[in-house]
Amino acid sequence: MDSLTRFWTGQEVYIMKVFLPIIIGFVVLFIGLLAVSALSFWWRHYRLWYLGKEENRSDRGALRLKSLLAVTFGHLRFWKELYPGAMHFLIFWGAILIFLGKIVRLFSYPVGLTNPPQSIFKYASFVSEIGGLLVMIGGCMAVYRRYIIKPSRLETKPTNTLIYLWGAVLLMTGYFVKGYRIAIIGGSVVPDWPFWSPLSYLISRFFLILPTEPLNELLVWHRVLIHALPAFLFFAYVFMTRTPLQHFFLSPINIYFRNLKPKGVLVPIPNFEEAETFGVKEISELTWKQLLDLEACTNCGRCQDVCPAHLSQKPLSPRRMTQNLKDHLRREGPKLLTTPPDQRQPEAIMGTTVSEDELWACTNCMACEEACPVYVEQIIRIIDLRRYLVLVETKYSSDIRLTLKNLEKNNNPWGMGRGLRTEWAKDLGVKIFSEVTDPEILFWVGCCGSFDARNQKVANSMVKILQACEVRFGILGNEEGCCGDPARRIGNEYLFQMTAEANIEIMKRYGVKKILTLCPHCFHILKNEYPQLGGEFQVIHHTQFLTELISSGKLKLTKPINKVITYHDSCYLGRGNQIYEAPRKILKSIPGLKLVEMERHHNRSFCCGAGGGRMWMEEHIGTRINQMRTDQAIEVKAELIGTACPYCLTMLFDGIKEKGKEETMAAYDLSELVDQSM
Amino acid sequence: MESSFRPVAIAVEVIILMGVIYSLFLAVKLSAFDFGLEEKYQRFIDWVFMIMGCLALVFFVAHLITFYPRLLTLTLH
Numbered sequence: 001m002d003s004l005t006r007f008w009t010g011q012e013v014y015i016m017k018v019f020l021p022i023i024i025g026f027v028v029l030f031i032g033l034l035a036v037s038a039l040s041f042w043w044r045h046y047r048l049w050y051l052g053k054e055e056n057r058s059d060r061g062a063l064r065l066k067s068l069l070a071v072t073f074g075h076l077r078f079w080k081e082l083y084p085g086a087m088h089f090l091i092f093w094g095a096i097l098i099f100l101g102k103i104v105r106l107f108s109y110p111v112g113l114t115n116p117p118q119s120i121f122k123y124a125s126f127v128s129e130i131g132g133l134l135v136m137i138g139g140c141m142a143v144y145r146r147y148i149i150k151p152s153r154l155e156t157k158p159t160n161t162l163i164y165l166w167g168a169v170l171l172m173t174g175y176f177v178k179g180y181r182i183a184i185i186g187g188s189v190v191p192d193w194p195f196w197s198p199l200s201y202l203i204s205r206f207f208l209i210l211p212t213e214p215l216n217e218l219l220v221w222h223r224v225l226i227h228a229l230p231a232f233l234f235f236a237y238v239f240m241t242r243t244p245l246q247h248f249f250l251s252p253i254n255i256y257f258r259n260l261k262p263k264g265v266l267v268p269i270p271n272f273e274e275a276e277t278f279g280v281k282e283i284s285e286l287t288w289k290q291l292l293d294l295e296a297c298t299n300c301g302r303c304q305d306v307c308p309a310h311l312s313q314k315p316l317s318p319r320r321m322t323q324n325l326k327d328h329l330r331r332e333g334p335k336l337l338t339t340p341p342d343q344r345q346p347e348a349i350m351g352t353t354v355s356e357d358e359l360w361a362c363t364n365c366m367a368c369e370e371a372c373p374v375y376v377e378q379i380i381r382i383i384d385l386r387r388y389l390v391l392v393e394t395k396y397s398s399d400i401r402l403t404l405k406n407l408e409k410n411n412n413p414w415g416m417g418r419g420l421r422t423e424w425a426k427d428l429g430v431k432i433f434s435e436v437t438d439p440e441i442l443f444w445v446g447c448c449g450s451f452d453a454r455n456q457k458v459a460n461s462m463v464k465i466l467q468a469c470e471v472r473f474g475i476l477g478n479e480e481g482c483c484g485d486p487a488r489r490i491g492n493e494y495l496f497q498m499t500a501e502a503n504i505e506i507m508k509r510y511g512v513k514k515i516l517t518l519c520p521h522c523f524h525i526l527k528n529e530y531p532q533l534g535g536e537f538q539v540i541h542h543t544q545f546l547t548e549l550i551s552s553g554k555l556k557l558t559k560p561i562n563k564v565i566t567y568h569d570s571c572y573l574g575r576g577n578q579i580y581e582a583p584r585k586i587l588k589s590i591p592g593l594k595l596v597e598m599e600r601h602h603n604r605s606f607c608c609g610a611g612g613g614r615m616w617m618e619e620h621i622g623t624r625i626n627q628m629r630t631d632q633a634i635e636v637k638a639e640l641i642g643t644a645c646p647y648c649l650t651m652l653f654d655g656i657k658e659k660g661k662e663e664t665m666a667a668y669d670l671s672e673l674v675d676q677s678m
Numbered sequence: 679m680e681s682s683f684r685p686v687a688i689a690v691e692v693i694i695l696m697g698v699i700y701s702l703f704l705a706v707k708l709s710a711f712d713f714g715l716e717e718k719y720q721r722f723i724d725w726v727f728m729i730m731g732c733l734a735l736v737f738f739v740a741h742l743i744t745f746y747p748r749l750l751t752l753t754l755h
Contacts, residue, residue: 159708166701173694209683209749230698237705241712 026106029232037239044242045250045295048333052288057257068256077373080604081302087145090138097131098174100124122196125178129197132171139167153301153319159243166234173227179203180219184212242330247298251374254296257289258375263366264576265528266383269493278493279387282346283325283332286381293376294326303368303378308607313622314361318368318378321354325381328353350385357621359385360397364489364612365571370603382612386491396490403616404492411481411499412447413616422477424449424456428463433474434510440472441540442512444526446519447482448646454653455646458518461675462542468678469554473516479506485521488529490613497533500525504535514538516545518671520572520645521611527577541573542671543644547582550589557677560592565673566638567595568629568652569605570645583644586670590677593640598632606632608655610647630655634665641667684749688742695738696731703727 070076075092078085104124143164146156178200182193194201238245259265269278280286303318304310310317332346350356359382368378389395390404406415422430424445433442443466449459466473481503488496507515515537517523527539549555567587573579580602587595600606609625619625630652633641641656643649652667707723715723 158704162701162704162708165697166705169694169697169701173698176694209687210747211750213747226694226698230701233702233705237709241705241709243708 026228033232033235033239036236040240041249044240047337048295048329049288049291051284051333051336052286052291053284055287055289057289060260063260064256064258067258068252071255071373071375072252075373077371080371083141083145084300087138087141090134091142092138094131094134094136094138097127098135099131101126101128101131126196128174129178129199132175133199135167135171139164139171151301153305155299155301159241163243163245166230166237170227170231170234173230175200175203177219177223177227179207183207183210184216184219244298247296247374250292250296251298254292254374254376257292259377262524262528262577263369264364264379264524264572266380266488268497268532269387272494272497277388278391279389279491280381280384281348281350281388281392283329283349284336284346286384290377290381290384291329293381294322294329296374297322297326297376298374299323300373302371302373303376306367306371306604308363308365308367308609308625308628309361312609312625312628314357315355315621316358316361321358322376322378324353325349350389354385356389356395359389360614360617361621362612363571363607363609363614363625365607366575367571367604367607370575383489383491387493388491390491391494397617399617400490400613403486403613404490404495407482407487407495407499412451413482413486414447414451416451418478421445421450421480422475424451424459425463425475428460429467430463431474432477433512436472436474438472439474441514441516441545442507442510443473443475444483444515444517444522445475445480446517446522446646448650449518450480452646452650454650455518455669458646458649458669458671461669461671462518464675465546465549465555465671465678469549476506476510481506483519483522483525485525486613486616488525489611490616500530500533500535504530504533507535507537512537514540516540516542518542518646518669520570520576521647524572524576541577541579541582541644543573543583543586544579546671546674547585550586555674555678557590557674559677561590561640561673561677562592563639564594564596564637565640565642566598566633566636567601567642568598568608568633568648569601569603570643570648571605571607571611573644574605575603583642583670586674587642590673593673596636596638598636598638600632608645608648608651610651615647615650624655624658626651626655627658630659630661634659634661639665640673641665642670642673643667644670684746687749688739688746691742691746692735692738696735699731699734703731 075085075089078088101124105121105128145151146154146160146164150156178197179202182197182201182204193204237243238248269275277285283291297319299319301319303322304320307316307318328347328349336344336346347353350359362379362382364379364382366379369376390400402415403413406413410416410418412418412421430443433439443462445459448455449462450456481499483503484496484499487493487499515526517526517539520541523539523541526535526537530537546555550557565587567583569575569580569583573583584595587593598606606629607625608629609619630641633652641652643652646669649667649669656662656665656667704727707727710723711717711720
């Protein structure tokens, strides 16, 4: 039989009659919500990802978990922008605190924490209050930013407005429920309510205008119908429909399975000889992780804000491409799932969802991947789409056609004769690697250093430095071929593999162990991608090597260069391989040089526009990217632009000419500056 | 003693209730389209929810004016 119990609020209640239905209702709703969530997750997400190809992302579980916890709870990638970072941090941690406080209080009665309220109940109350306050502050910041400031990268849809409104109603009614309860019991049981629930206490003072009995009734109505039920429905809405708030479980999944290799490392096409198709034509040819990327994208637009193609008015926006592909997946995915494999006729991605102009505008600079808070990978997807166009449809511009033809015939993008590869070195006394006694290092000159007039001066400088420091080095001479970067970035994986395998075979034949490169693209591909084809070498970029020579005292820089210099971080050296400080150490070692940083430097550096094969393509749309970067150097009143990449040097050199600043500004490779200072 | 805050209290309750109703209706509408309802039904759904919302508003106002308790004087302490 149910007994009358004096509750801590002063009420005498029949516990079973009052609380049992609430507990049963909660359990039923909660289990129902869990079931709906699991079903919805499987039906609307998991089975779509399952359409994609296999990919192993389960290695190094401990590192993945550590990274997930650091990125999620520390909001590591959010703090690059202070306002949105702080805003999201407040909302996130506020929600966590509300949840923690709520869980303790929800289950407090059965475990004897409530009647009368024990310390932990009061702490939980306080934690919820603070959590609510944080969410309110963060929420107000978010609303102000989205509806008043309206940054161009934010797209506001009805679902965004719904989330803010619903969240505000839940927050307000939550405080009201506590306020009603405090008003009913006063200070008789918990005299220090103002400390444990400051905001609710304040609200409760207004409720003193209600007599006790209506207060009790309003408490029940608000708690059950106006707070608890809408809260459950809110979570049901979040789990069942595709709202932006789904990022709270999609994003951690994506962060966990993120790429742990250096950025921009492409993967070879497996079983090339037997493959029936290459690259990606339709949505199910992406891997499951690439499909997860599409769904995990929160549409925040950070990638768009840093994309040099987008900022120079090209049709490409990484955010827009990802969102369009997400819509494509949601449209085509269910059709593919309900059609037998041999009857499927999926819609092609190119031409319907992604245009060729968008695809070819990408410079592979990785700024989008660096900026993305949930680690969406864009580069590999773009290259996969290029591979299909290039290898299957042979659909590309005449610039690309010529470049690929030159690479195939003469093993360099300019199409110059192979025998001319060592012309630059003929009077320098440079030896071929096989003729050097006990060589320390192979100097991989690269196509730019070998054939491009401006960059041959860089190769000259490097040779002078190596000879001055008595480094035992050699070059491959006419046996050196293009590293394969242009072919691979354009999408001609077949040509890349042919070129790379030939280079690997030559280097293995000569027993090459350590390679010094002038070019970050050669550096990146030799270090990170040649191992995929069996070429395991120790690869060092010339800035790293110069830093070692300076630190060891072998290289002394005595002649001053009294100029103001700014350093342009090249994408494949900086973002691709995290080499930021070695070049700066070199510049700081040169007497007289004053280093100033452009606004976008280090991992936020702005691309010169030549990556992703674009060095070999004309720029027909929008502003020229190299001119934008030159403008940034002009803004900081630099007299010199230092760089460590032949592509960047070419683009910035051209940029200075196009801006008419040759009298006041010049671009140099760091090795040239070291040569001048020796 | 009766307080003159009764209309204010009723207005606050109505705003909260209409906030809940609006959120629920908008959620139902967005969910329907997310689950595949065609765009051509958008205007129809908008009208239906607008009418239901107005009815709810009238009901809440009438119900609260009739049943909302008489209030005491507000003294903050």
